[in-house]
Amino acid sequence: MGSILNPDKENSFIRLANRENKYLFVDKTDFIEKTNKRLNEDNRFFAVTRPRRFGKTVTAHMLSAYYSKGYAGQNIFDNLKITNNEFKASYEKHLNKYDVIYIDMNTIDGLFDGYSNKKQKVDGVNDLVDYFEYSIIKELKSSSEFSECLEKHQIENTGLLETLLAITQDLNTKFIFIMDEWDLVYREYCNDEVLQKKFIKLLKNLFKADGGQVCFALAYLTGILPIKKYNSQSALNGFDEYNMLSPGDYAPYFGFTEDEVANIVKSPNCKVSHQDLKEWYEGYKIKGVDIYNPNSVCKAVTRNECISYWSGTSSNEEFVRLINMDFDGIKEDIINLIEGDEVTFSCANFQNDMVTIKDKNDVFSLLVCLGYLGCSETKNQYRKVAYVPNAEIKAVLMDIVREQNWYERMETIRRSENLLKAIRELDGTTVATIIQDIHNSSVVSLLDYNDEESLTYCVMTGLLWSTLDDYSYHREDQAGKGRVDLVYEPITRRQPLILIEFKYDDSAEEAIKQIKEKEYFKRYAGQYRNIILVGINYSTKTKDHQCLIEKLD
Incomplete structure (x- = not known):
């Protein structure tokens, strides 16, 4: 047994499954039933690509632990979903019955770095693709099960496909091929087109040629990028793909x-x-x-x-490169996305790499694949809607954007600074005018502007950029005799505490009155001497905002 052929060592899945406290172990072993149904079928080649840290490696390790002869007798799956009665027959039939070739491209890349520094090289092993092929063949030849067969056929300086064919035909066996981070060549060697073409040619020979078809009972690839396309054609069009732009049925x-x-x-x-x-x-x-x-x-x-x-988990250099490309309006699009807007784009011509970027459509396609954006589908399979999925990604994007030299020149940033300045100067007229402007923007037009929730969102959007360094915000914060709608609490005492109350078809005066009567400020009075009270009302009749601001005496 080795690290590539029939691995038998502990891996990430086994560690999770064996934890004494399993509350963070989520059992997805029923996925094995899905892969079992593909064994030796026409759809036995498939690829699942997702952003980093989405469980791709754990799943690949799970499949390796299940299929590989190297794990026979280890009882790794006892009491997990895949052993339930509905799956039992299939589970037992295929458990540890296959010769598995498991490739972690990150490991191959790291080992190749060490090999490159050696003075003595193996004839014909000159680059990462050569080393990839050489590493698999080396383990096949060192296997007691296969060495005699390969010696008999005098397999010496032949390629991987020929080596696999000799074993398959002589021993009447088929392999399961699992490759984690298949797209490493396209991400880490993104400017080496020669290496990329050599790599995809090797994969095409393995999985597309007639000879390669007979060698594998199943082939499973994981990665971040979808399979590379040349023009509109996938380089491995025999693979079923499940990616962020076309996710298929394996989302859970x-x-x-x-x-x-x-x-x-x-x-x-x-x-x-x-x-x-x-x-x-x-x-x-x-x-x-x-x-x-x-x-x-x-x-x-x-x-x-x-x-x-x-x-x-990785460098954000790729995102920075993409947003700083000279495509009209993309910087403003990113700002609007962070504020909650959505952007429609086409993924029809995306080449599934990090270099062939022709327009904003390709940028958004790549950002979705990398995980910086989420996307939802439309009736047109190639038209997608991009959005910022959650607070984690929003925080990442805001940090990146703020480091760019164009950040302070953006109109949205200036508007946010002006809104905070007007609040500090007790200028309710200017605050109402800016909120009106935000209300009329594309970001807020996505909402049904018919309740205090929408009004709260509007103000939070306006203050988003100007409060990043100096404030944390809380919604519906318990204070005094109730809950104040929105609080901006300064990180240092030099800045004023801001209490905001919203009204809908009422008055800003009534909002200020409520803050005082409910004594929202008393929770903070001992901590902050400078407290600003903000009352904001929206009238559905006039479609206007009214703002009243006072400093607490």
């Missing part, structure tokens, strides 16, 4: 669902609320299923803190 198996998160928060070990987890990590709507980022949920529950964990 990659990421946590609403019900799965509900079960996690039931545990006494969980100290964060379901609502906080939803606000921070949900929002990827895939085929009608609301999906949470599983890695971030686990970290938030473990650390008892909902913050952005996704931002620390």
Whole structure:
């Protein structure tokens, strides 16, 4: 047994399944039943691509642990879903019955770095693709099961396909091929077109040629990017694809669902609320299923803190490059997306790589695949609607945007600064005018502007950028004799505390009166000397906003 052929070592799935406290283990082993139905069928080649930290590797490890002969007798799946009566016959039939070739492209890339630094090289192994092929052949030849066969056929300096064909035909066996991070060549070597074409040619020979078809009972690829297209044609069009732009039916198996998160928060070990987890990590709507980022949920529950964990998993250089490309209006689009707007785009001509970016449509297609944006479907399969899925991604994008040299020149940023300035100067007329402007923008037009919730959203959108460094906000905060609608609490005492009360078809005076009568300010009076009271009313008759601002004496 080796690391590539019939792996038998502990992996991420086995570690999760064996945890003593399993409240963070979400059992998705019924996915195996889906893959069993593909074995030796016409649809036995498929690829699932998702953004980083969406459980792709855990699922690949799960399939390896199930199919590989290397794990025979380890009882890894005892008491898991796949052993239920409805799956039992299929489960037992295929458990640890296959020769599995498991490829982690990150590992191959790391090993190739070490190989590149050696003085002595293997003849014909000059690049990552050569090393990929060489590594698999090396383990096949070192296998006691296959070595005699390969010696008999005098397989020496032949390629991977020829090696596999010799084994398959001589021993009447088929392999299961699992490749994690299949698209590494297109992400990490994005400017090396020669290497990319060489890699995709090797995969085409394995899975598209007649000879390769007979070698595999199943082939499963994971990655971030969909399979590369040349013009409008997929380079591996024999693969069924399930990606963020065309997700298919496997949404519940990659990421946590609403019900799965509900079960996690039931545990006494969980100290964060379901609502906080939803606000921070949900929002990827895939085929009608609301999906949470599983890695971030686990970290938030473990650390008892909902913050952005996704931002620390890789560099954001690619996002910066994309938004700074000279495509008309894309910077403003990103700002509007962060504020809650949506952008319609076409993915019809996206080439599924990080280089062939021709227009804004390609930028948004790539950002969806990378996980910076969510997308929902329209009646046209190629027209999608992009949006920022949750608070975690919103925080990441805001941090990136604020570092750009064009940030302070954006009209939206200036408007936000002017709104906060007007509140501090007790200028209710200017505040009402700015809120009216936000109300008439495309962001708020998405809402039914018919209640205080919509009005609250409008003001929060306006203050979004100007309060980033100096304030934290709270909605419906318990204070005095009730709950104040919106509070902006300064991080340092130098800034004023801002209490905001909303009215709908009433008056701003009544909003200020309520703040005073309910004594909302008393909770904060001992901490802050400078407290500003803001009353805002919207009239459905005149369609106008009214604002009254006072400083607490």
